Amino acid sequence: MIRNPMSQNKPASPLLWGAVALGALGVLGSYAIAGPERFWANWVLWFVLIFTLGLGSLFIVALEHLVNAKWSVPVRRLPERLATLLIPAIPIGLIGLGALPVLYPGARPEAAHHPILAGKAFWLSLPFFSVRTLIAFALCLIGLAVLVGGSMKQDATKDPAFNFRARRFAPAFMAIFALVITLVAFDWISGLTPEWYSDIFGVYVFAGAFLSGLAATVLSVLYLQGQDRLEGVRADHLYNLGAFLFAFTVFWSYIGFAQYMLMWYANFPDEVIYYKVRLAGSWRAITIALAALHFILPFFALVTREAKKDPKRLRRVAYLMLGAHVLDMYWLIFPVLGAKPHFSWPELSFALFFLGGILLWIRGAMQKGEDMPVGDPFLREGLEFRL
Amino acid sequence: MHSLTMETITMPETTPMPARSFAVLGLFDTPNALMKAIPQVRVANLGTVEAYTPYPIHGMDEALGLRRSPLGGMVLVMGILGALTAFGFQYWISAIDYPIVTGGKPPSSWEAFIPIMFEVMVLFATFTAGLGMLFLLNKLPFFGHPVLSSKAITGITRDRYGLAIEAESEAFDSTAAAQALKEAGAVEVEILPAPDRSPFLTSDFILRTLGGIFAACVVSGIVMFLTIKWFPLLAPMKYMQDQPRLDAQRASAFFKDGHGMQMPVAGTVARGYLPTATGTQEAAVALVNPLPRTREVFAVGRKAYANRCEVCHGAIGNGVGSLTAAYGGKPANLQAQQFRDYPDGKIYWAIVNGKNAMPSQAADLTETQRWSVVHYVRALQRAQNAKDEDLKVATP
Numbered sequence: 001m002i003r004n005p006m007s008q009n010k011p012a013s014p015l016l017w018g019a020v021a022l023g024a025l026g027v028l029g030s031y032a033i034a035g036p037e038r039f040w041a042n043w044v045l046w047f048v049l050i051f052t053l054g055l056g057s058l059f060i061v062a063l064e065h066l067v068n069a070k071w072s073v074p075v076r077r078l079p080e081r082l083a084t085l086l087i088p089a090i091p092i093g094l095i096g097l098g099a100l101p102v103l104y105p106g107a108r109p110e111a112a113h114h115p116i117l118a119g120k121a122f123w124l125s126l127p128f129f130s131v132r133t134l135i136a137f138a139l140c141l142i143g144l145a146v147l148v149g150g151s152m153k154q155d156a157t158k159d160p161a162f163n164f165r166a167r168r169f170a171p172a173f174m175a176i177f178a179l180v181i182t183l184v185a186f187d188w189i190s191g192l193t194p195e196w197y198s199d200i201f202g203v204y205v206f207a208g209a210f211l212s213g214l215a216a217t218v219l220s221v222l223y224l225q226g227q228d229r230l231e232g233v234r235a236d237h238l239y240n241l242g243a244f245l246f247a248f249t250v251f252w253s254y255i256g257f258a259q260y261m262l263m264w265y266a267n268f269p270d271e272v273i274y275y276k277v278r279l280a281g282s283w284r285a286i287t288i289a290l291a292a293l294h295f296i297l298p299f300f301a302l303v304t305r306e307a308k309k310d311p312k313r314l315r316r317v318a319y320l321m322l323g324a325h326v327l328d329m330y331w332l333i334f335p336v337l338g339a340k341p342h343f344s345w346p347e348l349s350f351a352l353f354f355l356g357g358i359l360l361w362i363r364g365a366m367q368k369g370e371d372m373p374v375g376d377p378f379l380r381e382g383l384e385f386r387l
Numbered sequence: 388m389h390s391l392t393m394e395t396i397t398m399p400e401t402t403p404m405p406a407r408s409f410a411v412l413g414l415f416d417t418p419n420a421l422m423k424a425i426p427q428v429r430v431a432n433l434g435t436v437e438a439y440t441p442y443p444i445h446g447m448d449e450a451l452g453l454r455r456s457p458l459g460g461m462v463l464v465m466g467i468l469g470a471l472t473a474f475g476f477q478y479w480i481s482a483i484d485y486p487i488v489t490g491g492k493p494p495s496s497w498e499a500f501i502p503i504m505f506e507v508m509v510l511f512a513t514f515t516a517g518l519g520m521l522f523l524l525n526k527l528p529f530f531g532h533p534v535l536s537s538k539a540i541t542g543i544t545r546d547r548y549g550l551a552i553e554a555e556s557e558a559f560d561s562t563a564a565a566q567a568l569k570e571a572g573a574v575e576v577e578i579l580p581a582p583d584r585s586p587f588l589t590s591d592f593i594l595r596t597l598g599g600i601f602a603a604c605v606v607s608g609i610v611m612f613l614t615i616k617w618f619p620l621l622a623p624m625k626y627m628q629d630q631p632r633l634d635a636q637r638a639s640a641f642f643k644d645g646h647g648m649q650m651p652v653a654g655t656v657a658r659g660y661l662p663t664a665t666g667t668q669e670a671a672v673a674l675v676n677p678l679p680r681t682r683e684v685f686a687v688g689r690k691a692y693a694n695r696c697e698v699c700h701g702a703i704g705n706g707v708g709s710l711t712a713a714y715g716g717k718p719a720n721l722q723a724q725q726f727r728d729y730p731d732g733k734i735y736w737a738i739v740n741g742k743n744a745m746p747s748q749a750a751d752l753t754e755t756q757r758w759s760v761v762h763y764v765r766a767l768q769r770a771q772n773a774k775d776e777d778l779k780v781a782t783p
Contacts, residue, residue, distance in 0.1 A: 257501065260498070261498050261499075261501065261502070264498050265490060265492075265498070265499070267490065267491065303463065304459070305455075305459065386445040386446075
């Protein structure tokens with residue numbers, strides 16, 4: 001619980017800053033050379049990745065307050081810190097609004113004459129799209145302030161009133177969360193193909209967001225344990241995180257397959273085109289890889305009881321899940337550029353720039369507040385958690 | 388049952404021991420004392436060590452050295468087996484045994500099999516988990532575990548902690564076991580005799596089971612009877628009964644014009660109902676019989692002729708049918724030279740459009756049947772006017 005003095009005041013990693021600088025060059029170059037469409041597709045991809053990671057982490061925090069979980073109190077600070085990624089996600093998203101006239105057919109002036117899009121033109125138009133995005137960001141900030149800000153303040157005040165406040169706020173946040181993740185999924189991702197629609201799409205994106213938040217939480221727990229900063233967190237806590245990870249790989253594939261099967265069965269041209277594109281040419285291989293990496297591999301990697309407690313195994317699966325989430329969002333967004341999957345230096349530059357940025361942000365966030373919520377009256381009970 | 392004090396253990400020869408004992412049970416006052424005693428008792432290696440406590444104690448599994456339950460592996464194997472079974476069933480039914488095109492999909496569409504595979508996997512897995520746990524691992528049916536009839540059981544279910552050394556073989560030494568428990572700090576030691584009869588399939592058990600089944604039948608029968616009697620119209624969902632239905636030749640509110648039967652869409656033809664030959668009989672000369680002269684075609688033609696033509700034209704086509712005598716009509720004699728000279732198309736035209744008093748047969752004979760009848764009429768004509776070479780063919 002007492003912070004390791006060695007871990008403080010570490011010099012900012014020159015390697016990360018170098019990666020960000022190099023990536024920034026590539027990002028700017030890609031706009032000039034590879035064209036605005038490719039640039040904005042990459043930008044939207046990374047906005048969605050950062051946003052879902054932050055929102056997924058915030059969902060974990062809210063879920064723990066909602067069900068009054070005690071076991072998770074010692075590790076709760078880590079998703080709280082990861083949720084602060086929502087702060088840089090806001091400017092990235094606001095810049096990303098520039099993608100609307102380029103990538104989103106519903107926001108172009110031609111939409112008014114399109115037989116299907118004309119009816120949705122107001123909803124998909126740039127002004128209303130921006131308003132919805134701003135509302136989503138504002139709701140996220142409220143959640144962040146109440147759940148994360150309140151918890152950080154509790155470190156000093158040790159006031160148990162926060163727990164009651166958070167428990168009352170958590171159900172309201174669940175409604176907010178459902179609204180925000182659905183808006184972002186419908187607007188930013190399925191808005192790329194506005195003639196296609198799926199009711200379950202928000203839930204599908206939620207499953208991926210929750211998994212990416214969980215995987216990042218597992219990695220931060222293992223990272224801080226490696227620095228001896230989470231004294232008292234044991235295999236029992238890891239087991240619960242691993243069990244969540246395991247369960248939600250199944251949930252993701254359940255939702256993903258349910259959406260696919262119904263559309264495949266009904267075979268309506270306007271619905272099934274979404275999968276027709278993704279099952280043709282090189283995209284077919286990516287679709288199969290996604291099923292293997294996002295479901296089959298992690299499912300069998302985590303199926304035994306021992307695997308969920310094994311730090312080595314958990315670390316590998318957590319990296320795998322983050323990678324699979326990137327692939328998942330790539331699979332959702334990039335077909336907008338055409339029948340061939342694009343992957344070369346612009347994508348690598350964006351990855352370098354944003355991954356470097358995310359890691360720098362998380363490094364900073366990992367120094368915020370105590371490593372455990374020391375003001376939480378249930379911390380002791382959480383530390384004594386045994387399976 | 389014997390509750391042994393320290394004195395009786397030191398003088399075992401004075402105590403009449405039961406022939407076989409199930410276990411020796413030691414009682415402890417605190418969980419800590421129990422946990423401390425476990426390693427000592429296990430080292431003595433006298434039998435299986437088992438703990439009986441009022442609530443789960445953390446670290447007990449490791450202290451007792453319990454093996455990992457094989458249940459997880461069993462469930463995994465049976466789950467996979469269930470999924471494969473469901474896949475095999477569906478594949479066999481829909482792709483091999485009775486392939487029907489459903490929704491325009493290929494017969495072996497794995498996507499459609501997945502929900503059933505999932506359900507059967509869950510079914511196999513849960514049954515394996517439940518029944519495997521109860522019958523395979525916990526050895527049901529096993530009524531009256533000896534510990535349940537011990538004196539210590541009231542304490543064990545309240546505030547005391549039992550540790551038992553259970554007999555593994557005939558060579559179990561209950562005295563040594565009791566001694567070991569005492570030395571490990573048990574405040575009280577009790578020897579549990581083995582059950583004196585097989586706990587399984589006693590007449591008592593059989594009677595109780597049959598009685599239970601009978602009682603369940605009676606109770607559920609009465610409940611069912613009363614439910615149907617008191618709530619006869621309790622239909623939770625009857626959309627399938629209430630859906631709009633079309634009856635032939637009846638008015639219906641389903642379509643705007645109130646007709647149950649609708650005209651076909653303009654410019655379309657129902658499958659198998661191509662329009663029949665039109666125009667004059669002379670124009671029909673150009674039509675060619677599309678059917679080959681095979682045994683099957685003649686059989687179809689013979690049956691159709693018998694059903695639709697024979698009453699007037701007669702069995703051999705000479706215009707003397709059973710109806711002609713009754714009504715005095717004069718149907719065509721198909722054996723006449725005029726009709727023997729007819730090309731196939733003109734006979735076909737007459738079947739479709741009718742001629743003189745003969746009505747059209749188009750509604751009653753399909754395209755195939757009409758052309759088969761043409762072949763059959765030709766055969767009738769040939770049979771009545773056979774040439775010499777026909778006879779040669781018949782007697783090779």
